[in-house]
Amino acid sequence: MLSTGEPSESDPERESGDPTLTVRGLTKRYGDTVALQDVDLTVEEGEFVAVVGPSGCGKSTLLRVLSGLEESFGGRAAVDGVDVRDGGSDDVGMVFQEPRLLAWADVRENVAVGLPDGVDPDAPGAQERVNELIETVGLDGFAGSRPGELSGGMAQRVSLARGLAYRPEVLLLDEPFSALDQLTKYEQQDNLLEVWTERGTTIALVTHDVEEAAYLADRVLVLGGEPGTVATVIDVDTPRPRDRTHPEVVAARDAITDALGV
CATH class of the missing domain: 3.40.50.300 (P-loop containing nucleotide triphosphate hydrolases)
Incomplete structure (x- = not known):
């Protein structure tokens, strides 16, 4: 109603x-x-x-x-x-109109930017968290891709995953x-x-x-x-x-x- x-x-x-x-x-x-x-x-x-x-x-x-x-x-x-x-x-997570991804970083690294301050992105728990988010937004197989290799929709998925990284x-x-x-x-x-x-x-x-x-x-x-x-x-x-x-x-x-x- x-x-x-x-x-x-x-x-x-x-x-x-x-x-x-x-x-x-x-x-x-x-x-x-x-x-x-x-x-x-x-x-x-x-x-x-x-x-x-x-x-x-x-x-x-x-x-x-x-x-x-x-x-x-x-x-x-x-x-x-x-x-x-x-x-x-x-x-509080924020997702902007533009994906604002780091051109030199791959998908995994871009998502890791959203992790809480002080969290080592190379730590096993952080890597597991990032991989979980990449799967959540449907980007399995693209973790090593850079923004220039992604479509607009895929780039926006990376942005969403980054926004969720802080839980x-x-x-x-x-x-x-x-x-x-x-x-x-x-x-x-x-x-x-x-x-x-x-x-x-x-x-x-x-x-x-x-x-x-x-x-x-x-x-x-x-x-x-x-x-x-x-x-x-x-x-x-x-x-x-x-x-x-x-x-x-x-x-x-x-x-x-x-x-x-x-």
Whole structure:
């Protein structure tokens, strides 16, 4: 079923059962420009939330705040109840729009970059971890390949594996499939769902693709305006696995499109 509503107003202090991600009254400025204003967002443990909105509404800025890359802002943003300005949680992984792989390093070495600080990538346990992730993202047989030998979809899989290397509780993804052709995008969306189902990771995905949001997410946060504010929140309760043409998925896509005013 499909419904719309505002984020819940639960206590922001972390207790058992409280949200993994909590944003309250988030306002972010760049000089005289206000990128986000009074944004509220709650993401429960293990939930898959998508964030959509037009260019310039602050979607990527929201992820940067949650990842700890932006330390100056108004309001509150917390991971596991710890304000991101106080260090947040170490259990946050980030996957960017571009794979950003090291051209001189092979797949195994690129994935190992995501291991926790102080972990020797040559240690047996670390090697086992890296090999497990390469298998998880479906790149068996390519561990020794360099980025120039990979397709765009394969490179993005390496980026996903690197983001998971820290064993993050929360995975933030900033339009990771936008540069892929449609068939490859579908394959990568399904691969992401498999990883999410297997690991129970909490995911926040920024995307311009309303079909992608409706197909992947449990809830869709629609941002609009300049500065970016929350226009609405759309719940997508369609059982999984989903069919992209299922009437409820189509209805969710249409509701997102309407909320964007497209």
